[in-house]
Amino acid sequence: MKAILTVIGKDNVGIIAGVSNQLAELKINILDVSQTIMNGYFTMMMVLDLESANCNFGEIKQALNDKGDALHVQIKIQREEIFTSMHSL
Amino acid sequence: METTQIMETIRMIEEEKLDIRTITMGISLLDCIDSDGARARQKIYDKITRLAAHLVETGEAIENEYGIPIIHKRLSVTPMSLIAGASADTNFTAFAKTLDAAAKETGVNFIGGFSALVQKGYTSGDARLIQSIPEALATTELVCSSVNIGSTRTGINMDAVREMGVIVKKTAELTAENQGLGCAKLVIFANAVEDNPFMAGAFHGVGEADSVIHVGVSGPGVVKRALEKVKGQPFDVVADTIKKIAFKITRMGQLVGHEASNRLGVPFGIVDLSLAPTPAVGDSVARILEEMGLEAAGAHGTTAALALLNDAVKKGGVMACSHVGGLSGAFIPVSEDAGMIEAVEKGALNLQKLEAMTAVCSVGLDMIAIPGDTPAETISAIIADEAAIGVINNKTTAVRVIPAPGTKVGDAVEFGGLLGHAPVMAVSQESSAAFIARGGRIPSPIHSFKN
Numbered sequence: 383m384k385a386i387l388t389v390i391g392k393d394n395v396g397i398i399a400g401v402s403n404q405l406a407e408l409k410i411n412i413l414d415v416s417q418t419i420m421n422g423y424f425t426m427m428m429v430l431d432l433e434s435a436n437c438n439f440g441e442i443k444q445a446l447n448d449k450g451d452a453l454h455v456q457i458k459i460q461r462e463e464i465f466t467s468m469h470s471l
Numbered sequence: 472m473e474t475t476q477i478m479e480t481i482r483m484i485e486e487e488k489l490d491i492r493t494i495t496m497g498i499s500l501l502d503c504i505d506s507d508g509a510r511a512r513q514k515i516y517d518k519i520t521r522l523a524a525h526l527v528e529t530g531e532a533i534e535n536e537y538g539i540p541i542i543h544k545r546l547s548v549t550p551m552s553l554i555a556g557a558s559a560d561t562n563f564t565a566f567a568k569t570l571d572a573a574a575k576e577t578g579v580n581f582i583g584g585f586s587a588l589v590q591k592g593y594t595s596g597d598a599r600l601i602q603s604i605p606e607a608l609a610t611t612e613l614v615c616s617s618v619n620i621g622s623t624r625t626g627i628n629m630d631a632v633r634e635m636g637v638i639v640k641k642t643a644e645l646t647a648e649n650q651g652l653g654c655a656k657l658v659i660f661a662n663a664v665e666d667n668p669f670m671a672g673a674f675h676g677v678g679e680a681d682s683v684i685h686v687g688v689s690g691p692g693v694v695k696r697a698l699e700k701v702k703g704q705p706f707d708v709v710a711d712t713i714k715k716i717a718f719k720i721t722r723m724g725q726l727v728g729h730e731a732s733n734r735l736g737v738p739f740g741i742v743d744l745s746l747a748p749t750p751a752v753g754d755s756v757a758r759i760l761e762e763m764g765l766e767a768a769g770a771h772g773t774t775a776a777l778a779l780l781n782d783a784v785k786k787g788g789v790m791a792c793s794h795v796g797g798l799s800g801a802f803i804p805v806s807e808d809a810g811m812i813e814a815v816e817k818g819a820l821n822l823q824k825l826e827a828m829t830a831v832c833s834v835g836l837d838m839i840a841i842p843g844d845t846p847a848e849t850i851s852a853i854i855a856d857e858a859a860i861g862v863i864n865n866k867t868t869a870v871r872v873i874p875a876p877g878t879k880v881g882d883a884v885e886f887g888g889l890l891g892h893a894p895v896m897a898v899s900q901e902s903s904a905a906f907i908a909r910g911g912r913i914p915s916p917i918h919s920f921k922n
Contacts, residue, residue, distance in 0.1 A: 458538060
């Protein structure tokens with residue numbers, strides 16, 4: 383299962399490191415990354431492969447939520463199909 | 472995948488309140504028919520709780536994984552007059568209570584199908600069901616009721632129209648302590664559809680499979696935001712913009728519907744492409760009409776604006792999913808739409824204009840509070856007018872009015888939640904009593920010589 387992770391918040395030291403470490407702990411592979419600063423906000427998107435993840439979607443979501451709170455950013459994870467189905471036939 | 476597309480989807484959900492309004496599981500109760508009422512009710516309870524056992528948790532799992540809110544999970548069943556009619560029971564309230572209990576057990580938000588189809592005539596089951604509606608709605612919480620009193624093929628059953636005026640009044644009186652809330656769960660249709668996932672008019676038609684999953688989408692806020700970007704441009708651009716955004720909204724419905732159908736092992740039915748408002752700010756159909764250039768909903772031009780909106784939503788949505796059905800269009804419930812409420816309160820929108828609007832949108836006079844002392848005959852006449860629009864124009868129309876006991880024009884009725892807040896609107900003071908007293912049937916219209 384592929385998922386899209388989005389991280390939005392005030393730029394700070396260690397966001398990318400924090401997020402990638404958390405993903406590594408969850409055994410989630412990062413397939414693609416895009417990061418930019420939009421209107422002063424740190425904005426990062428990642429395409430993830432959850433195939434070999436060591437817990438279920440709900441637990442992954444919770445772990446990333448907690449990580450987001452710790453890093454003072456908003457982290458969302460959604461299955462990829464919601465984006466592909468909306469924008470392509 | 473473009474990052475701008477990802478951001479667009481997230482913005483539509485987070486800021487513009489794009490959501491899936493409902494996943495509705497339709498369940499046939501035809502195999503629960505029994506000459507013994509108690510036995511029939513046991514079969515009904517068992518079948519619903521068995522088939523819908525995982526509906527709510529499946530909806531929540533999809534919501535969680537895809538990050539799109541699914542506001543309601545609902546059930547619709549075979550019109551109860553067909554099921555309960557086989558029993559010797561004279562009052563069908565016990566059947567409504569069974570539906571209520573089954574709905575509560577499964578955790579859904581509403582169950583529709585305490586219904587009768589009497590467009591041409593009554594069976595004895597239809598007569599008993601309709602007489603039971605006021606008590607059934609007053610003694611249950613989640614049960615919704617609908618009665619189809621006309622169709623393009625059969626004309627309008629004016630006996631049923633007359634009776635429904637009385638039933639609406641009685642329902643309001645029995646739920647007087649909640650300002651006539653029972654009437655918010657009762658719809659009178661012409662040309663009712665068999666696969667509607669929206670309440671209060673959902674029922675599971677007899678031509679449907681044993682069980683099926685329908686999805687109703689929403690998203691007026693998304694349409695409004697898209698139109699903000701084309702301010703002042705010609706209607707060609709407006710129509711195109713609505714089509715494109717309706718396409719995207721519908722794709723969500725298709726995805727969620729298929730996913731729910733796969734996980735539950737129940738066939739996928741249809742996506743209902745309706746723009747369904749809620750009382751929340753930014754989730755209003757009236758604001759879309761204003762965005763097209765009208766000072767308020769109800770101004771001259773409103774009917775044209777709504778016609779364009781309704782048509783463009785269908786055109787955009789049809790290509791986006793495999794099966795479109797239900798009501799599919801724009802809803803204009805007054806109490807559930809902040810812009811409509813405001814328009815009524817400032818005197819821009821009245822019942823006459825709303826009636827005209829129903830000729831070009833997907834439903835009818837919906838969630839409108841009227842004075843508590845409105846005569847039953849006047850309510851019947853409102854139903855007859857609305858049915859005539861539907862029957863002649865080959866479309867679904869409906870009436871869901873609340874003669875809120877003890878209220879007069881200028882008062883407001885507070886229902887709360889998705890049902891919202893309804894300013895009490897004026898009805899004509901001229902009597903329709905002799906017209907309604909006639910009864911009989913208005914013949915079906917001719918479908919040649921169209922002009």
